[in-house]
Amino acid sequence: MKSILLTVFLFISSVAFGQIKFIDELNWQKLSKMAQMENKLVFIHLENNRCEQCNEVASIGFGSDLLKDKFEKNFISVRTKIESIEGQTLAEIFRIRSTPISLYVDNDGNILSSFNGSTSNAGEYLKLADLALERKDKKKLSDYEKEYRAGEKSISFLKAFIISRAESGKSSEDLLELYIKELPQDSLKDLKNLEFVYAQGPALDSPVYKTLQSVSKNSSIDSLYSSLPSEKAQQISDAIVSNSFRKSVFRKDEKLAWQTAGFSMKIFKDDPFSANLAYHRNIIRYFRNTSNRNRYVQETERFLDSLHMNMTIDSLNTFDEHAFNKLLAQQKPGKSSKPVSITLAFSAPSQFIIKDLNDNAFHFYEVITNKNDLENALKWSNKSIELLDASREQTLKKMKGAKNFPPMHNSNILDTNARLLYKLGKKQQAIEMQGKAIESHKLTGMPTNSFEKVLTQMINGTL
Known part of the structure; x- marks a missing residue:
């Protein structure tokens, strides 16, 4: 009874003090009517039971004062788990x-x-709320769909329809194919037309992509990429990889998966090391997402053991420096007799080496039972901690031992290590490591509930 009362109390507290007020109604037909009557939009947050920390993070964002007025005035807000009947229904409706x-x-x-x-970061939710409100009174996707079914097929209409689908996060492969057919002959030689079609991220096995390759000469494609800012060119390549990968997983098309991995290498044609990383990451993700456990284990162990486990802090620094210098060389500040200030957004690629180690170690914890494979995953986890420790030590030296430098220990990495220790029967070591994960997470100011729950389960032997 106490646990039930506590749950009710926490739920009421969440509704009463959270800045986004989530209502209990989860039936879409009723939500739709409410939104129509009140002239509001609907905000739906779907989460899951597998990542409690993700849910805690979202609660912090939703609790910000930044969101209160905007969401109360303009949105009917609901929040539910994908595992619930209502959550499954909403997931089906919105695919x-x-x-x-x-x-x-x-x-x-x-x-x-x-x-x-x-x-x-409440600002992210606020930014997207503003974007939704901006699009509220514009022509809707459903309007385009009605006109399309009624026979509207003009080039300008199809282009606007494709853009509307993209804004809704939906595929436009069928529309793109029709759009290309309706274009005047030789129009794909125009870089603007070529950029628009490529920007939609056509899958590598799609008729659209094959048409582009056959109609557009390599020189046209090279001209397109060279004419675009490096960030825009990267976005186009990423979209092609993302849509091709999603399609390969959905269809369990291994041939397309290898093709996608090969294409991802071309993005880094002047950087063999990064190209190799991109290739293997895509292949590993494919076997992981299609639940081909044997191939996933085989490819992951080959990848991490041959590359990541040989990494040192010096090699990571060299990797970062190379990437930064490449980014710097791509900047074109323009002609000026005065000193020019350039602001760069740079994500050190070394952090993704550590992420590779931790993410795959954790996934092994989730799905693997073979002791030797779990021991291997523990080595990857230990390596990720080692590289983070070395990175922190170097940074502190550069900052001359600044006392207030934020901790670089990632509590998630320590949590992964603790879970693997527990699964391997090293209970006491696991408990100690999970305690370190909790202390590390406290320094971030974030809730530690999910970490403490795991620690309790370890102590009770129920994890």
Whole structure:
């Protein structure tokens, strides 16, 4: 009875003090009517039971004062788990395949903006709320669909329809194919037309992509990429990889998966090391997402043991320096007799080496039972901790031992290590490591509930 009362109390507290007020109604037909009557949009946050920390992070974002007025005035907000009947129904209606996700939709069910994942940064939710409100009174996807069914097929209409689908996060492969057929002959030689089609990320095995390759000479494609800012060119390549990968997983098309991995290497044609990383990451993700456990284990162990386990802090620094110098060389500040200030957004690629080690170690913990494979995963986890420790030590030296330098220990990495220790029967070591994970997470100011729950389960032998 105490646990039930506590649950009710926490639920009421969440509704009463959270800045986004989530209502209990989860039936879409009723939500749609409410939104229509109140002239509001609907904000839907779907989460899951597998990542409690993700849910805690979202709660911090939703609790921000930044969101209170905007969401109360303009949105009917609901929040539920994908495992619930209501959550499954909403996922089916909006064709959601992974959670957590936040949807901003109108009363007709048009997705005006969305956010994949969860964040404590309320500004992200606010930015997407503003974007949804901006699109609220514009022509909706459902309007385009009605006109399309009625026979509208003009080039300008198809282009606008494709853009509307893209804004809703939906595939436009069929529309792109029709759009290309309707274009005047030789129009794909125009870089603007070529850029628009490529920007939609046509899958590598699609008729659209094959048409582009046959009609557009390599010189045209090279001219397109060289004419675009490096960030825009990267976005186009990423979109092609993302859509091709998603399609390969959905169809369990191994041939397309290898083709996608090969294409991802071309993005880094002047950087063999990064090209190799991209290739193997895509292949590993494919076997992992298609639940081909044997191939996933085989490819992951080959990849991490041959490359990541040989990494040192010096090699990571060299990797970062090379990437930064390449980014710097791509900047074109323009001609000026005065000193020019350039602001760069740089993500050190070394952090993704550590992420590779931790993410795959954790996934082994989740799905693997073979002791030797788990021992191997523990080595990867230990390596990720070792590299983070070395990185922190170097940074502190550069900052001359600044006392207030934020901790670089990632509590998630320590949590992964503790879980693997526990699964390997090293209970006491696991408990000690999970305690370190909790202390590390406290320094971030984030809730530690999910970490403490795991520690309790370890102590009780129920994890």
